[in-house]
Structures are given as C-alpha cells and as structure tokens.
Amino acid sequence: MTALPPLSILDLAPVVEGATTRDALLNSLDLVKLADELGYTRYWVAEHHNMEGVASSATAVLIGQLAAASRRIRVGAGGIMLPNHAPLTIAEQFGTLAELFPGRIDLGLGRAPGTDRATMRALRRSLDSSGGEDSFPNDVLELQGYLAAESPQAQVRAVPGQGTEVPIWLLGSSLYSAQLAAYLGLPFAFASHFAPEMLMQALQIYRATYRPSARHPKPHAMVGLNVIVAPTDEEAQLLFTSAQQRFLGMVRGRRGKLPPPVESMEPLWSPAERMQVERMLSESIVGSPDTVRAGLAATAERTSADEFIVACAVHAHGLRRRSYELLARL
Numbered sequence: 001m002t003a004l005p006p007l008s009i010l011d012l013a014p015v016v017e018g019a020t021t022r023d024a025l026l027n028s029l030d031l032v033k034l035a036d037e038l039g040y041t042r043y044w045v046a047e048h049h050n051m052e053g054v055a056s057s058a059t060a061v062l063i064g065q066l067a068a069a070s071r072r073i074r075v076g077a078g079g080i081m082l083p084n085h086a087p088l089t090i091a092e093q094f095g096t097l098a099e100l101f102p103g104r105i106d107l108g109l110g111r112a113p114g115t116d117r118a119t120m121r122a123l124r125r126s127l128d129s130s131g132g133e134d135s136f137p138n139d140v141l142e143l144q145g146y147l148a149a150e151s152p153q154a155q156v157r158a159v160p161g162q163g164t165e166v167p168i169w170l171l172g173s174s175l176y177s178a179q180l181a182a183y184l185g186l187p188f189a190f191a192s193h194f195a196p197e198m199l200m201q202a203l204q205i206y207r208a209t210y211r212p213s214a215r216h217p218k219p220h221a222m223v224g225l226n227v228i229v230a231p232t233d234e235e236a237q238l239l240f241t242s243a244q245q246r247f248l249g250m251v252r253g254r255r256g257k258l259p260p261p262v263e264s265m266e267p268l269w270s271p272a273e274r275m276q277v278e279r280m281l282s283e284s285i286v287g288s289p290d291t292v293r294a295g296l297a298a299t300a301e302r303t304s305a306d307e308f309i310v311a312c313a314v315h316a317h318g319l320r321r322r323s324y325e326l327l328a329r330l
Contacts, residue, residue, distance in 0.1 A: 004293075004297065005307050007308050007310060007327065007328070008307060008309040009035050009043045009309065009324065010078050010309045011045050012056065014258040015055050016053075016260075016317075019257075024055035025062070028066065034325070040324075045059055045062055045066070047079065049119045051255050052257055053255060053256055059077050060093040064101075067105065075105060076167075077109075078309065082136060083136065084123045087146060088142075088146060092146075092158050094107050094164075095147065095161025098164035108169040110177075140168070146162065147163075147168075167215075169181075172191065175205055177202075178206040181206060182205065183211060185212055187216060188219070190222070193284075193311045196280070196283040200303070203221055203304075207219050207221070221303075221304075221306050224283070224310075226243060226281060226310075226313070228240050228284075230326070232288050233291055236286045236291075237286055238261050240261075241264075242258055242259055245265070247280050251277060251280075289329065
C-alpha cells in the first residue's frame with residue numbers, strides 16, 4: 001500500500017449561504033482545534049479581498065487567533081499576497097506571531113494581488129507603487145532580510161521580526177514561482193486545488209533547478225487538493241456540488257457565498273461551463289474513505305509530493321469536520 005505524505009489543511013474561511021462572516025470565523029477556530037487533535041501538520045488561511053464568501057482578508061489577525069486556539073499544529077498563511085503589502089509590514093506582523101507562538105508560524109507568499117484592480121488600488125493606494133510582479137523577487141529578498149539574524153548595520157529593522165527567521169514558502173499556480181522557489185532554495189506550494197494545469201511541469205522545474213540553501217538542503221513540494229470524504233461516494237459527490245457551484249460562479253464572474261449542495265448540477269451549467277469547472281477542479285478527490293485513499297495514493301505516486309494541503313468546501317460545518325476526521329484516519 002502506497003504511503004501517503006503528511007496532510008495539512010487550507011481553510012478559505014468560507015462564508016456559506018444562510019450564515020454570517022462571524023459564523024465563518026468561529027468555524028475556523030473550531031476546525032483548527034480539531035485539526036490539532038487529529039495530527040494534521042499545518043493549518044493555513046489565505047488572503048482574499050472584496051469577496052463576500054471568504055472571511056480571511058485580515059490574514060495575520062486570523063492566524064493569531066488560530067494559533068491561540070490550538071497547541072501543536074503549525075499555523076500560517078497560504079498565502080499572503082505580497083504585492084498588496086510593504087515587506088516591512090509583513091515582517092513585523094509575522095515576527096510578532098513568531099514571538100508569541102515560537103516554532104509554529106509559516107509564511108506563504110503569493111505574487112498576485114488576489115483581487116481586482118480597484119481593490120488593489122485601495123490596498124496599496126496606487127497601482128504604481130512597488131507592488132507589481134516584477135518587484136516580487138526583490139520584495140521576497142527584502143522580507144527575508146527583515147526576518148534574518150540581526151544586523152547592527154541595518155538602517156531599517158523589523159521589531160518584532162528580526163532574528164525570528166519565520167519559514168517562508170513560495171506559492172504559485174504557474175511556472176514563475178516554481179522557478180523562483182528553486183533559485184532561492186525555498187519550499188514551494190502549488191495551487192492545484194483551483195489551477196491544476198501546470199502542476200506536473202512546475203514540480204519538474206522546481207526539482208530539476210533547485211539550488212540547496214542552508215535552511216532547505218532539499219526541495220520540498222506541497223500539492224494543493226480538494227478532498228471531500230463521506231461514508232459513501234454518493235454523499236461525497238452531493239457535498240461536492242457546493243464547490244462546483246462556487247467555481248461555476250467564478251466562471252460567470254460572480255463570487256458569492258458558498259451555496260448548499262444540489263441533487264444535480266445539470267440544470268445549472270452549460271456543457272462549456274461544465275468543462276471549464278471540471279478542468280479547474282480536476283485535482284479533486286471525492287468519495288468514500290476507500291475511494292479517497294486510492295485517489296490520494298495515485299496522486300502521491302504521480303506527483304511525488306512531499307506534502308498535501310487539502311481544501312474542503314462543504315456547506316455544513318459539521319460535515320466539513322466529519323470529512324477531515326475521516327481523512328485523518330487514512
């Protein structure tokens with residue numbers, strides 16, 4: 001039987017139809033306690049803005065609450081969208097978290113704004129500020145410098161931050177971040193849970209071009225998956241229709257709250273829309289424990305992933321908890 005890599009959780013703090021943002025945040029606090037008890041490796045939340053269905057926009061604030069609510073599990077960002085922020089600000093925020101929760105904080109970085117242009121302007125005040133893709137490598141290096149061992153010569157220091165050496169991950173859904181992560185000798189997480197097309201090529205480039213660093217002598221590749229586990233294949237597929245509806249909304253340019261499941265998607269999408277949604281969700285493993293175990297084993301063999309990070313967009317919080325409980329038993 002193929003051994004599975006360590007499992008982590010990506011919580012998008014979903015705001016579901018019929019509930020509030022407060023409900024979503026309280027659900028995340030409940031879920032991190034469960035993940036801690038079940039032995040998951042990490043619990044990450046992601047920065048999104050101006051999205052009615054995602055409650056994790058103040059990512060560092062939420063991470064602090066999640067870390068305080070748990071004991072062992074690593075908690076972090078998957079990720080912080082660096083173009084939206086000055087590197088010094090992120091260094092201070094995550095330096096503070098690292099001082100409060102030593103050895104438990106991760107900092108995943110993305111190079112996209114994760115929102116629309118109007119919201120990006122509201123975040124950085126100007127689209128001409130140093131927050132574009134071309135500045136991303138320099139911003140990463142600047143951030144690393146703020147978190148590195150203290151330098152008496154430094155004119156600007158992150159306090160807290162300097163010397164905490166918070167682990168930095170690069171995140172991506174294309175080849176760019178894979179190449180940069182390899183060049184800088186950093187761990188890499190691929191967002192195949194929503195953009196799977198370049199997964200295998202990105203992993204190959206990352207491993208083939210990896211330059212060992214003092215902290216990371218070997219590459220470490222994390223693969224994002226959508227996983228829903230239920231007692232039967234039929235129930236899991238029913239629960240999966242919530243994620244399918246959310247992605248259908250994205251195809252149509254609408255990003256609302258997570259809808260409840262439906263008996264059939266056929267009346268809701270056109271053949272072209274179905275094809276597009278299924279392409280975006282192709283790295284999804286949905287079914288009974290036996291079905292999911294087989295799917296995870298096949299994905300582990302295909303990708304040689306060092307770690308899986310799992311998103312679970314289920315409308316009912318109790319059933320999302322159950323999915324992660326069943327998954328942990330595998």
